[in-house]
Amino acid sequence: xxxxxxxxxxxxxxxxxxxxxxxxxxxxxxxxxxxxxxxxxxxxxxxxxxxxxxxxxxxxxxxxxxxxxxxxxxxxxxxxxxxxxxxxxxxxxxxxxxxxxxxxxxxxxxxxxxxxx
Amino acid sequence: xxxxxxxxxxxxxxxxxxxxxxxxxxxxxxxxxxxxxxxxxxxxxxxxxxxxxxxxxxxxxxxxxxxxxxxxxxxxxxxxxxxxxxxxxxxxxxxxxxxxxxxxxxxxxxxxx
Numbered sequence: 001x002x003x004x005x006x007x008x009x010x011x012x013x014x015x016x017x018x019x020x021x022x023x024x025x026x027x028x029x030x031x032x033x034x035x036x037x038x039x040x041x042x043x044x045x046x047x048x049x050x051x052x053x054x055x056x057x058x059x060x061x062x063x064x065x066x067x068x069x070x071x072x073x074x075x076x077x078x079x080x081x082x083x084x085x086x087x088x089x090x091x092x093x094x095x096x097x098x099x100x101x102x103x104x105x106x107x108x109x110x111x112x113x114x115x116x117x
Numbered sequence: 118x119x120x121x122x123x124x125x126x127x128x129x130x131x132x133x134x135x136x137x138x139x140x141x142x143x144x145x146x147x148x149x150x151x152x153x154x155x156x157x158x159x160x161x162x163x164x165x166x167x168x169x170x171x172x173x174x175x176x177x178x179x180x181x182x183x184x185x186x187x188x189x190x191x192x193x194x195x196x197x198x199x200x201x202x203x204x205x206x207x208x209x210x211x212x213x214x215x216x217x218x219x220x221x222x223x224x225x226x227x228x229x230x
Contacts, residue, residue, distance in 0.1 A: 006160075043206060043222040044208075044218075046217065049216070105149075105166065106151070109160065111161075
């Protein structure tokens with residue numbers, strides 16, 4: 001079964017609204033979660049690394065104020081796309097790892113397809 | 118900065134053919150290399166993971182090899198089937214704590230009946 005749960009799987013929203021995406025680790029505590037974005041027919045690009053109890057680390061070129069990340073617990077990280085615009089339409093996916101011996105194995109959520117009208 | 122390249126970008130083959138997908142990476146200091154499958158509009162399905170100390174991994178009709186020194190990995194699919202049609206992504210895990218996954222742009226495979 002899935003070890004990482006991501007919700008919602010699909011969101012359609014009007015321009016200017018904010019959208020929250022949740023990523024939960026189901027079987028283990030995740031101190032670190034990763035958020036990726038995928039444009040159509042392109043690969044996944046790391047947006048940010050979410051750290052439990054501290055600020056997220058954003059990749060170069062990713063707007064911190066546009067993509068708010070909160071990692072308030074050891075099993076939940078959220079990505080909020082603020083004031084979404086059509087250019088934010090994309091596939092967003094999270095991943096994490098169990099840490100310890102399995103820290104190099106990444107588990108992915110099923111992804112969220114965001115469509116901004 | 119790690120860069121991952123996949124060749125070809127697209128591949129169309131008749132059913133039953135054996136095929137090879139290629140992946141190359143610029144930084145050989147990887148923890149592992151992973152192959153994923155992605156169906157249209159869907160998330161990622163992990164196919165094979167090769168640790169840096171390994172040379173290959175096999176699962177059913179799939180075989181993945183890793184040559185760290187040359188910065189290459191291949192995914193071999195035997196006796197391809199229409200159900201194998203998907204985009205195949207390779208990703209190299211690097212970073213100071215083995216936490217950074219860098220993806221290639223994928224190979225879009227179509228297996229024709």
